[in-house]
Amino acid sequence: MKNKLILIEDDQDLGLVLQQYLEYSNYEVIWFNHPQKFLDNLHQLQNTKLLIVDVMMPEIDGFTLVNQLKDKLSIPYLFLTAKAQSFDRVLGLKIGADDYITKPCDPEELLLRIKNILKRNYTFPQVKIAIGDYLFNHSHFSLKHKEKLFQLTEKEAELLSYFIQHNNQLVYRKEILETIWGENDYFLGRSLDVFMTRLRKYFKEDERIKFESVRGIGFKIELPINQEK
Numbered sequence: 036m037k038n039k040l041i042l043i044e045d046d047q048d049l050g051l052v053l054q055q056y057l058e059y060s061n062y063e064v065i066w067f068n069h070p071q072k073f074l075d076n077l078h079q080l081q082n083t084k085l086l087i088v089d090v091m092m093p094e095i096d097g098f099t100l101v102n103q104l105k106d107k108l109s110i111p112y113l114f115l116t117a118k119a120q121s122f123d124r125v126l127g128l129k130i131g132a133d134d135y136i137t138k139p140c141d142p143e144e145l146l147l148r149i150k151n152i153l154k155r156n157y158t159f160p161q162v163k164i165a166i167g168d169y170l171f172n173h174s175h176f177s178l179k180h181k182e183k184l185f186q187l188t189e190k191e192a193e194l195l196s197y198f199i200q201h202n203n204q205l206v207y208r209k210e211i212l213e214t215i216w217g218e219n220d221y222f223l224g225r226s227l228d229v230f231m232t233r234l235r236k237y238f239k240e241d242e243r244i245k246f247e248s249v250r251g252i253g254f255k256i257e258l259p260i261n262q263e264k
Contacts, residue, residue: 114132
């Protein structure tokens with residue numbers, strides 16, 4: 036499943052470039068070219084991972100827009116600003132923005148800022164979770180099957196937690212690498228394959244648990260899950 040972003044930018048050329056670049060980078064992008072159109076479609080906030088908001092827009096500037104929605108926003112947001120004054124940047128951060136970038140911006144730089152924000156805001160479950168016949172405790176990096184206890188590495192625990200949060204979904208290799216390792220390259224991809232072999236070995240006693248490889252794309256995850264308080 037692609038991470039969903041909302042872009043609010045009134046510059047038609049820039050908005051189109053950013054939308055196309057981010058979609059090419061495997062994000063789902065909903066673009067509004069007027070702040071009022073966004074306000075008329077607040078249902079689009081559902082499942083959104085990040086707002087990208089231009090500061091200078093007609094009728095409602097980005098700061099005012101975010102302030103109006105502050106009580107409704109539980110997702111991070113990033114400001115685009117054409118202004119060079121430090122006052123505007125400080126104000127944006129005081130409002131609660133996770134980051135800002137000055138226009139005209141390099142799409143690749145924006146992409147890196149987005150990845151960093153999503154990684155900072157990614158949380159792992161802290162409860163004990165029953166996965167079939169196993170009991171997973173992320174806080175202790177442990178996995179238990181009957182009387183056998185597996186001590187996981189931190190990366191193994193993070194990877195398993197990521198799969199729990201994306202259960203019964205097709206997860207993309209690129210998104211796994213960028214979320215857990217912070218970047219996507221050939222050597223990290225080989226490391227991911229090693230970690231997948233380990234997870235399959237840990238869970239071999241329960242046939243209901245599946246980490247199926249989808250060639251060239253990622254993995255289809257099937258975990259029978261129950262959370263314990």
